Amino acid sequence: MNQALDLLLVFVLLMNFLMLGSSWLRVMIRIAAFQGVLLAFMPLFIHHDGSGRVAALALGTAAVKGALIPSLLLRAMRDASIRRETNPYIGFVPSLALGALGTTAAVLFARLLPLSPEHTGTLLVPASLATFLTGFILLTTRRKAVMQVVGYLILENGIFIFGLLLLDAMPFFIEIGVLLDLFVAIFIMGIVLNHIKREFSSFDTEHLADLRE
C-alpha cells in the first residue's frame, strides 16, 4: 500500500517540476487539477477500513479540485484572454532550479524530523514540503494574477499532503471545512480578478504596486 502511495507522490513531485517549467496557463491549470485528483485518492491508500467516510472525502475533494476549481480558473483565463506567463520575476530555468533545490532540501529535512515510525520511510513529508515550496515559488515569482491563484492551489495541495499524516486524528467535518475554505477563496479570487481586469484591463499585478489618490 505504502509503495503505491510513494509512486503517486513521485508523480506529484514531477508535476511540481512541470508546473515550474511551464509558461502556458492552460497547461498549468490542467496539471494542478490532475495533481488535485491524485491527492484526493491518496487517503484511500492510507486508510482502508472500508468506511464510507474516506471514500466520500476522496470523491468530494476530487470533484472540487479536479473539476470545479479548474473550470472556474479556465473561465477566468478565457475572460481575460491571457494564455501564458511571458515575463515572470524569476525566469523559468532559475525557478526550476529553485524547485529542485527545495525538493532536495525537503528530502534532507524530512530525515531529521521525529516522525512516527509508520511515516518515516515514506515520501509523504518530503513531497508535502516540496509541493508547498513549489506553490510558494509560483505565488511569489509570477506576474499574472491567475498564475498566482494556481500557485495558491499548489500550496494548498502541499498542506493537504501533510494533512494525510493526520488522517486518523482529524474529524470529517474539519476536512470538508478546509475544502470549502479553499473553494470560497478561489471564488473570491475570481471576483477580485474580474475587478482587477475591469480596472486595469490586464491581470498583471505589476499595476497594483503603486497607490493613487
Place this chain on the structure above:
Amino acid sequence: MNILIEILVLIFLPPLLPGLINRTKALIAGRKGPPVLQLYYDLAKLQRKKMVLSSTTSWIFFAGPVVTVAACFLAALFVPQGNLPAPVSFTGDVILFAYLLGLARFFTAAAALDTGSAFEGMGAAREVTFACLAEPALFFGLLVMARLSGELSLSPMLANPWSFGWSPGAAAALALVAAGWFVVLLVENCRVPFDDPNTHLELTMIHEVMVLDHSGPALGLILYGASLKFFVLGALLLRLLVPFSSGNAIGDIMIFLGSMTALAILTGIVESMMARLRLVAVPKILVAVTLVSAFALVLLVR
C-alpha cells in the same frame, strides 16, 4: 568468441542506424526514401575521393575526425551490448567512458575552430554549450546506476539494472534516468527536437555546421563516428529499456540487434512527430532534464 562477435557488431552495425532513421522518417512522410544501406555506400564512395584541405588549417583539422572515431570506438568497448558483458571492463571505467565522449566532442570542436571560419566557430560554440548542459544529465544517470548497483564499472553496473532491490523510489529513479538518457541521446546525436541533421544551410544548425569544410575520407570518418556515437549511447539506454536475457549468447545478440533497430525506428518516429525547438528553448529543456536526473538521485539517496 563473444568478444569477437561484439567487436564485429560494433564495427559493422552503426552505419545501419542512420539509414533506418531516415527510412522511418521517409515512410512516415509518405516518401520512399534512400536505401537503408545508404551510409555504407556513402562511406565507400567517400573513401575513394580526394580530400580538399584549406591552406589555413593545421594537423588538428585532420586529427579531429580521426580522434573522434577512435574515442567513440574506445568508449563503445566499455558498454555492454544487451546481456553480453562489455569487451573491456575495469573499476572506474564510467569516468573514462564519459570523458572519451568528451574528448571526441573536444576534437570535433577544435577541428571546426581550426578552419578559421566564423560560421564553424559559431557551431562549435553551440555544440559545447549544449554538451555541457547534457553531460550532467548523463552523469546523474550514471550516479544513480552506481548507487543502485554499488559498482563503478559500466558492465556490472548495467548487468541487470531492474533487479537491485525493487522499490517505487528505485523504479521511479530508473524510469527518470531512462528518460533523461533518451534526451541525451537525441542531443548528442543532433536529432530533431534539438538540432536538425538535414539543414546544411541554416543559421540555426549546430553539428552540421562544424563539419562543412571536411571532405573525402575525413567526412566519411565523421559520418561513421556520428553513427558510432548513436550506437554507444543507444546501447547504454537499451540496458535500461530492454533488461531481458534469453539465456544463450546468440539469443542475447538477437535481442540486442532487434532492440537497437527498434530504438533507431523510435528515434525516426520522434523526429517525424516533433518540430525543431527554438534555439533558446534547448538550454531550458536540457537544464530541466538535468534537474530531473538529479531528482532521481535524491529519490535514491533519501
